[in-house]
Amino acid sequence: xxxxxxxxxxxxxxxxxxxxxxxxxxxxxxxxxxxxxxxxxxxxxxxxxxxxxxxxxxxxxxxxxxxxxxxxxxxxxxxxxxxxxxxxxxxxxxxxxxxxxxxxxxxxxxxxxxxxxxxxxxxxxxxxxxxxxxxxxxxxxxxxxxxxxxxxxxxxxxxxxxxxxxxxxxxxxxxxxxxxxxxxxxxxxxxxxxxxxxxxxxxxxxxxxxxxxxxxxxxxxxxxxxxxxxxxxxxxxxxxxxxxxxxxxxxxxxxxxxxxxxxxxxxxxxxxxxxxxxxxxxxxxxxxxxxxxxxxxxxxxxxxxxxxxxxxxxxxxxxxxxxxxxxxx
Numbered sequence: 368x369x370x371x372x373x374x375x376x377x378x379x380x381x382x383x384x385x386x387x388x389x390x391x392x393x394x395x396x397x398x399x400x401x402x403x404x405x406x407x408x409x410x411x412x413x414x415x416x417x418x419x420x421x422x423x424x425x426x427x428x429x430x431x432x433x434x435x436x437x438x439x440x441x442x443x444x445x446x447x448x449x450x451x452x453x454x455x456x457x458x459x460x461x462x463x464x465x466x467x468x469x470x471x472x473x474x475x476x477x478x479x480x481x482x483x484x485x486x487x488x489x490x491x492x493x494x495x496x497x498x499x500x501x502x503x504x505x506x507x508x509x510x511x512x513x514x515x516x517x518x519x520x521x522x523x524x525x526x527x528x529x530x531x532x533x534x535x536x537x538x539x540x541x542x543x544x545x546x547x548x549x550x551x552x553x554x555x556x557x558x559x560x561x562x563x564x565x566x567x568x569x570x571x572x573x574x575x576x577x578x579x580x581x582x583x584x585x586x587x588x589x590x591x592x593x594x595x596x597x598x599x600x601x602x603x604x605x606x607x608x609x610x611x612x613x614x615x616x617x618x619x620x621x622x623x624x625x626x627x628x629x630x631x632x633x634x635x636x637x638x639x640x641x642x643x644x645x646x647x648x649x650x651x652x653x654x655x656x657x658x659x660x661x662x663x664x665x666x667x668x669x670x671x672x673x674x675x676x677x678x679x680x681x682x683x684x685x686x687x688x689x690x691x692x693x694x695x696x
Contacts, residue, residue, distance in 0.1 A: 377417050385411045385418060389425050393432075393440040398488075400443050408444065409451070416454045423448075423458040430469040435485035442470050442489060446496050450503075460510040467493075467514070473522050491529065494518075498526045576678065 388408045392400055412419045422444075429441040445466075448455040459466060468474045470493040472486070479486035501515040518524040 377415075381411060381414070381418065382421055385421060386425055389422065389429065389444065392444060393429050393437050395440065396436055398439075400440060400447075405444070405447065409447070412448065412452060412455075416452075419448070419452050419454045420458065423455055427462065427465070430466070433480040435480050435482055435489055438470060438480070439485055439489045439492070442493055442496075449496075449500065456504065456508060456511075460508055460514070463510060463514045467497075467518065471518075473518070473524075494524060494526065494529050498529070 385408065388404050388411070392404050392408070395401060408422065412422055426441050426445055426448075430438055432438060432441075445455075445459065449459060468477055470479075471490050472479045479489060497515060497518065500511060505512045505515065515526075519526060
């Protein structure tokens with residue numbers, strides 16, 4: 368009866384899920400474990416000691432991988448389970464020599480795999496963990512006491528110095544982070560100050576550009592309309608697209624004629640509404656009809672208006688966004 372219950376505790380589906388969780392944790396490439404996935408591993412191990420044993424075997428296989436990041440993540444899972452499961456402690460201490468060699472490089476014939484920075488981190492963290500395990504569990508686990516003494520006496524591991532070095536490293540890292548935060552804050556303050564000055568300058572340029580725009584293109588620009596009607600030239604807008612199509616087709620036709628007839632023009636063409644005159648030595652060039660010249664002038668005016676309108680919108684957006692940055696303090 369007990370045997371049947373024992374067998375019923377092993378579920379292949381759960382074992383597969385457990386292997387997937389461990390695979391995800393050990394191949395993430397992150398210095399810290401994903402706590403959500405780690406919690407799933409712990410929940411599976413709580414179901415039965417058989418799943419704890421399954422976790423142990425998977426993790427020991429992971430320690431064989433020739434990649435320090437995989438070994439570091441594997442060690443972190445081992446540390447979590449060692450502190451929570453008596454079964455896991457017994458299993459690990461029964462293979463403690465192999466565990467130490469794969470995580471601390473005490474066997475110089477079997478060095479830790481690259482990258483070296485992570486390997487050094489793994490070495491330090493593992494020895495720190497062994498020190499903590501010894502302080503917490505050595506009374507009830509003779510193998511842990513023997514393993515600790517072996518590292519301390521035979522391998523000359525100075526655990527006290529390792530802990531002190533680790534604490535000093537942590538303090539140095541915290542101080543470095545604090546200084547970097549101060550520097551970043553100073554840079555941010557200086558940048559916001561520069562942006563505030565740039566905001567005022569950009570607004571002045573926007574006003575000047577708007578004034579130039581109004582001077583160059585007054586509302587009565589419709590007198591240059593080649594169609595001869597009284598319709599005012601509309602601002603560049605999506606609603607005027609349909610009207611621009613017919614005008615553009617006329618202008619394109621005129622532009623084609625002008626292009627073919629002006630290939631030999633070298634000194635340029637001066638155009639005014641009343642007289643089209645060819646200058647320089649280009650008297651043999653074609654005469655440009657007055658209505659086509661006016662169409663070209665109007666086209667140029669409209670293009671310039673479009674460009675200036677676009678620049679105005681860009682500057683307005685520029686100022687608006689920088690105003691948001693300035694006010695977001």
